[in-house]
Amino acid sequence: xxxxxxxxxxxxxxxxxxxxxxxxxxxxxxxxxxxxxxxxxxxxxxxxxxxxxxxxxxxxxxxxxxxxxxxxxxxxxxxxxxxxxxxxxxxxxxxxxxxxxxxxxxxxxxxxxxxxxxxxxxxxxxxxxxxxxxxxxx
Numbered sequence: 001x002x003x004x005x006x007x008x009x010x011x012x013x014x015x016x017x018x019x020x021x022x023x024x025x026x027x028x029x030x031x032x033x034x035x036x037x038x039x040x041x042x043x044x045x046x047x048x049x050x051x052x053x054x055x056x057x058x059x060x061x062x063x064x065x066x067x068x069x070x071x072x073x074x075x076x077x078x079x080x081x082x083x084x085x086x087x088x089x090x091x092x093x094x095x096x097x098x099x100x101x102x103x104x105x106x107x108x109x110x111x112x113x114x115x116x117x118x119x120x121x122x123x124x125x126x127x128x129x130x131x132x133x134x135x136x137x138x
Contacts, residue, residue, distance in 0.1 A: 011103045013064045013116070014072045020057035020123070023084035023100065024050045030087045038138035042090050045133035049126065056123045060116065067113040090134050097131045 011019075031046035065071050084100075087093045101124055108117050 010110075011107045012072075013060060013107070013111070014074045016104065016107060017057045017061045018075050019084060019100070019103075020053050020060075023096070024053040024057075026084040026087055026096075027053070027093065030089075030093055033088070034090070038090070040138075042093075042134055042138035045130055045138060046093065048133075049130040052126050053123075056119075056126060060119050060123070063116055063119050064113075067116060090138055094131055094134050097127045097134075101127050101131075 027046050027050040031043055031050060034042050034046065061074075085092070085096055087096060104120050104124055104127075108120050111117050111120070
């Protein structure tokens with residue numbers, strides 16, 4: 001099996017796919033529960049983010065499987081290193097977005113497929129846009 005799919009303790013492509021899908025749920029819950037000043041802008045920014053993440057996760061999964069010619073095991077039991085945290089504020093969402101961005105940057109250093117690196121850049125761009133909207137528009 002590909003070392004990117006089996007590295008222990010490090011973010012892997014399959015782990016990232018699962019984390020993005022979990023993050024979708026966590027951002028959606030925050031979107032539904034956000035209140036107070038700036039909450040409408042945050043509500044809309046979070047909506048854009050949780051709408052985008054499943055498609056981005058799917059692109060990474062399919063591209064990776066096509067590049068490697070293998071279907072890796074995706075973590076089904078949601079180990080701690082692939083869980084998005086529960087978020088109850090914009091500040092927590094921004095912190096997690098920054099953490100996820102950092103994980104993806106580190107993962108890009110280990111990926112030998114430039115097309116996958118580019119797909120990971122698309123995720124980082126989406127995260128950057130959400131961070132901007134949450135930080136400056138809400």
